[in-house]
Amino acid sequence: MQIKSPALSSFLKNKVFLSTIVGNSLDHYDTALxxxxxxxxxxxxxPNNDPIVALIYAYSLMSVSIVTRPLGALFFGKLSGEKxxxxxxxxxxxxxxxxxxxxxxxxxxxxxxLFAPLGLILLRAGQGFFAAGESTVAPLxxxxxxxxxxxxxxxxxxxxxxxxxxxxxxxAATLVSFSSSTTLYWRFPFFLSFLxxxxxxxxxxxxxxxxxxIKTVAPNSLKVIVTxxxxxxxxxxxxxxxxxxxxxxxxxxxxxxxxxxxVTSLTLRDTLGFNTILLALDMxxxxxxxxxxxxxGIRRTMVLMAFLLAITAIPLFAIIPYGNILSxxxxxxxxxxxxxxxxxxxxxxxxxxxxxxEAYLITGVGYAFxxxxxxxxxxAICLWLWHLTNWVIAPAFYxxxxxxxxxxxxxxxLSK
Numbered sequence: 001m002q003i004k005s006p007a008l009s010s011f012l013k014n015k016v017f018l019s020t021i022v023g024n025s026l027d028h029y030d031t032a033l034x035x036x037x038x039x040x041x042x043x044x045x046x047p048n049n050d051p052i053v054a055l056i057y058a059y060s061l062m063s064v065s066i067v068t069r070p071l072g073a074l075f076f077g078k079l080s081g082e083k084x085x086x087x088x089x090x091x092x093x094x095x096x097x098x099x100x101x102x103x104x105x106x107x108x109x110x111x112x113x114l115f116a117p118l119g120l121i122l123l124r125a126g127q128g129f130f131a132a133g134e135s136t137v138a139p140l141x142x143x144x145x146x147x148x149x150x151x152x153x154x155x156x157x158x159x160x161x162x163x164x165x166x167x168x169x170x171x172a173a174t175l176v177s178f179s180s181s182t183t184l185y186w187r188f189p190f191f192l193s194f195l196x197x198x199x200x201x202x203x204x205x206x207x208x209x210x211x212x213x214i215k216t217v218a219p220n221s222l223k224v225i226v227t228x229x230x231x232x233x234x235x236x237x238x239x240x241x242x243x244x245x246x247x248x249x250x251x252x253x254x255x256x257x258x259x260x261x262x263v264t265s266l267t268l269r270d271t272l273g274f275n276t277i278l279l280a281l282d283m284x285x286x287x288x289x290x291x292x293x294x295x296x297g298i299r300r301t302m303v304l305m306a307f308l309l310a311i312t313a314i315p316l317f318a319i320i321p322y323g324n325i326l327s328x329x330x331x332x333x334x335x336x337x338x339x340x341x342x343x344x345x346x347x348x349x350x351x352x353x354x355x356x357x358e359a360y361l362i363t364g365v366g367y368a369f370x371x372x373x374x375x376x377x378x379x380a381i382c383l384w385l386w387h388l389t390n391w392v393i394a395p396a397f398y399x400x401x402x403x404x405x406x407x408x409x410x411x412x413x414l415s416k
Contacts (some may be wrong), residue, residue: 001106006127009333011047015140015185015280016061016067016325021157021158021160021205022161022200024158024161024162024165024169025161025162025164025165026085026093026165026193026196026197026200027092027093027096027131027165027306028161028163028165028166028169028361029097029165029166029169029193029196030096030097030100030127030131030165030169030193030197031127032130032165032166032169032170033100033169033172033173033189033190033193034062034072034103034124035059035250035253035254035379036059036169036170036172036257036272036275037176037189037259038055038059038062038258038379039055039058039184039203039257039268040176040182040183041058041120042054042055042057042058043211044108044109044110044116044183045058045109045116045117045120046058046109046117047109047110049192052262052383052387053257053387055383056380056384057117057378059254059379059380059383060377060380061120061121061124062124062254062376062380063126063372063373063376063377063380064086064125064128065104065125065127065128065129065131065372065376066369066372066373066377067125068077068125068126068128068129068132069128069129069131069132069368069369069372070132070365070368070369070372071129071132072092072128072129072130072131072132072133072290072368073361073364073365073367073368074361074364074365075129075132075133076088076091076092076132076364077361077364077365079091083397088133088368089133090201090205091130091133092131092132092133093133093197093200093201094132094197095126095127095129095130095133095221096127096130096131096197097193097194097197097201098194099124099126099130100127100129100190100193100194100197101190101191101193101194101197102123103120103123103124103127103190103282104187104188104189104193104194105187105364106120106123106189107119110328127201128372132364132393134367145307151240151385153300157286157287157290158286158347160283160284160286162285163279163282163283163286166249166253166279167276167279167280167282167283169189170253170275170279171276172188172189172192172278173189173272173275173394174272174273174275174276176188176189176235176376177268177269177272177273178269179329191227197299210410215353225270227361227362228361228362228365231362233283234354234366235362235365235366235369236366236409237366237410238258238282238350238354238362238363238366238367238370238409238411239366239369239370239373239374240370240405240408241302241346241349241370241404241406241408241409241410242346242366242367242369242370242371242375243371243373243374243375243402243406244306244309244342244375244405244406245339245342245343245346245375245406246370246371246374246375246376246378247374247375247378247383247399247402248309248335248336248338248339248342248343249339249375250375250376250378250379251335251378251382251395251399252332252333252335252336252339253275253278253279253336254378254379255378255382255383255395256271256331256332257272257275257327258271258379258383259320259330259382259383259386259395260320260323261326261394262318263321263364264320264321264323264328265326266323266325266328270325271403274325274329276330278329278332278333281333281336282336282340283338285337286339286340286343286344289301289340289341289344289345290344290345290348292341292344293344293345293348294345298345298348298349298352300396301341301345302341302342302345302346303340303404303407303410303411304341304351305338305340305342306342306403306406306407306410307397307403307407308338309338309339309342309403310399310400310403310404312334312338313396313397313399313400313403314393314396314397314400316331316334316335316396317368317392317393317395317396318392318393318396320392321392337370342406349410350363350367374402377388378398380405381394381398381415382394382398382402386396
């Protein structure tokens with residue numbers, strides 16, 4: 001099957017595109033590591049709690065950047081407007097590399113006491129701040145140079161680079177699960193991340209400033225606040241849609257790793273191993289779903305996938321306790337497919353829906369809030385719901401709520 005249009009094929013040779021997807025892969029390798037390794041990190045930093053409570057605490061730190069990530073989006077959006085994208089991309093990657101490397105050397109609770117989880121909180125917050133620099137400008141800048149008819153597919157390839165980074169993180173976590181001492185070897189992937197981050201900075205320094213220049217004027221702080229208030233409806237739509245996009249990653253790739261272990265006979269090694277296979281499938285199919293959205297319609301595709309996820313959530317969770325590795329794997333595949341159809345054209349929807357020179361600001365802040373508030377916090381919220389009710393379908397209601405909010409946000413746009 002030919003998946004590349006002629007308009008897109010010429011653009012694939014563009015160094016803006018190549019540098020964007022390489023940097024995006026490395027960034028998401030860094031940020032995904034913590035989620036996959038949280039089951040090994042939790043007892044080391046929260047040792048005095050019930051194991052499930054310790055996991056909830058560890059996963060809660062995934063959304064600790066709920067404040068710093070929007071601040072990062074504001075900072076790097078403003079920096080890009082004033083200085084151009086090159087400086088913002090370099091600074092963001094430096095920050096992600098240093099904070100991720102810091103987690104690899106952070107002493108555990110038995111060495112530092114309460115300062116250990118405090119240090120973990122600060123590093124996670126800092127990582128969120130700098131990671132926002134990559135996601136605030138890069139995809140929109142890339143799409144500005146892609147022909148309109150190929151934007152869904154281009155965004156699908158960009159999302160594939162995201163999954164490629166996450167896939168490497170999953171592979172690293174799987175190798176840790178097979179190691180003889182997980183309490184030691186969980187640190188090695190963080191060291192590797194730091195080294196690869198430093199090497200990837202070389203690519204960023206080779207890019208000329210004029211290639212990354214963003215033709216806009218950065219607003220002052222008061223103007224930023226006024227703009228966000230004036231466009232609060234657009235901001236809420238972006239938050240709702242971004243929440244579901246990130247949730248469709250967090251449920252099958254993070255939450256299900258530990259949830260299936262708690263309610264079935266599967267081991268963490270089983271779920272992490274399948275996780276890596278599933279991520280490879282996700283990476284390969286994203287461009288195809290992006291192409292499909294170009295043909296079927298971007299917003300129509302997103303609404304359909306959100307609806308399918310909402311109506312199947314309760315039946316899928318109801319059968320998990322009776323499943324084996326194959327049936328639970330198929331459940332995860334279904335959630336991934338719904339997520340693929342929804343997320344592949346996400347940034348193309350941003351680009352086509354939100355116009356004006358405030359587009360970077362609105363989409364950057366909205367995506368940061370959505371991915372942090374209701375997306376990245378998904379594993380902690382779903383674990384808490386299950387732990388509180390002891391009801392295996394409790395997480396499904398959270399999925400349904402987020403899906404309905406996204407559908408409403410998309411339908412409002414469709415009605416214009």
